Amino acid sequence: MDKKLEPIVKAVQAKFGATLEEFRDEAHLFVKPEQIVEALTFLRDEQNFELLSALTAVDYYPQETPRFHVIYQLTSIAKNLSVQVRVPVNGSSPKVQTATRVFESANWRERELLDMFGIEIEGHPDPRRILMPEGTEGHPLRKDFPLGYEEPQFTFNFDEINLQKPYAKE
């Protein structure tokens, strides 16, 4: 871990009781779901982490508690540092608070979480699906969602497959 990052990690640990994991000089801080907005605000306002580089999740299915980790990758341009904040979320009714009041960029990324993992975002200003079409069933990046296979369409089975396709038909 970078020397400059140590006091910041200590501060977050002291304030939020976060646990630390390190791997190849990256610091991953585990924060409780209810504290995430406070933790992000603290890192942005008092530690100059002004850029939310990435917001995503990992599905640890079939493990249920916690099933997901929501990941906030923060970058400080002023200090040239990075830190990762992770929030464990349980499999039954997964939920996190929205970070849109801290970082505007969380808006679209949280919609992606909602779309791809089915993690509910509390207080999101625009909770619609973002990539998949409206009315899609399931959440594609969950591990229990099958990868899927589409039968190749040739001349002999063209009509048969065409019938199954979700085109707009008149």
Added chain:
Amino acid sequence: MAQLEEVSIEQFKHLVSERALTGETMLLNMGPQHPSTHGVLRLLLELDGEIVVNCIPDIGYLHTGIEKNMEAKTYQKAEVMTDRLDYMNTMGNNLAYVMAVEKLVDVDVPPRAQALRVILVELQRIASHLVWLGTSGLDLGAMSMFLYCFREREQILDIFELVSGQRMMTTYIRPGGVWRDVPVEFEKAVRDFLKTFPKRIDEYETLLTKNPLFIDRMVDIGYLSKETALSYGVTGPTLRASGVDWDLRKARPYCGYEQYDFNVPVLNEGDTYARYLVRIQEFRESLKIVEQAMNKLPMGPVRSENRKFVPPPRSEIGVSMESLIHHFKLWTEGFPAPKASIYSAIESPRGEQGIFLEGDGGPKPLRVHLRTPSFDNLAVVPQIVKGHLVADLVAILASIDIVLGDIDR
């Protein structure tokens, strides 16, 4: 699977103004098939006459599930998916992914491979900026720019074909180095390009930079403040045109960027014209890097000798039993990666191209997340187009330089 539904105004009620519901302002679809949206992007515009009141981007038309597909492939085979991501920056995507894999499993990369990577990625940056310059010229009515830019881009694609056999989907940069050494013609091809291209940039600038029509369309259009840009996660030339000096090549040098002498152009104006000027200057800086890397290009191997992660060369397979075993194991089973996660990022032509990679101890990734710059750069567009004319929206979109393959993944 998905049922197709009728789209109603009810869904967008919270995003449009009151006047849209009474019919005072008009809702208009721009796209998904529109030449100025640079791909299949739909913008739902709320218009008061010609003036944009609200803009609601609708993305996902090019969603191909690359992240999910990569989870089902071994680390080496998943790399071909990254080419299809941001199709204007194939070498850069390969590099971003490969650097993430190398960081996860800890493989060394020989110096010659590092220098080759820098040369190719910088050439790719020039090619990507050329497409941006050509298409944004086209959007603003400068038809000839498009033809000139694609003429030069062809030279770069020929170099890629020379080294990898492919013009676009190269997959040339591999974990532990590059696919194979460059052919002897490579040096001449790059030198020729280095000789002709500076004059071409001068020509582009003669055509555009001081052109009064161009300036009228660009200056003071689409102002993006530093604070808005940071909050929306905007990176790359768009951020640098708003006065933030942040370039990962300088801030966190990778592939030996610290050896090369180059500047990072930063402007404070934050308008469409500033974004244009930053990219034009980046052409010259990239050329400087390519020239220095060509002069320094060390001799030696182009792939790591670590046989647990990097397949042996073809010539060894016939004479060495171990090589045959390694070859077989690596291409059938793949190599295992530790049960840990890393985030690694490079500076793509559009901004921070980050890869979040988590291994589960086996040969396939547990999760790959592609942090793509265009996704965030597009998210800020609704903020900066408000109050502009529809024609200015075209100029703003062009100056942001989005690639839909990068947004939808």
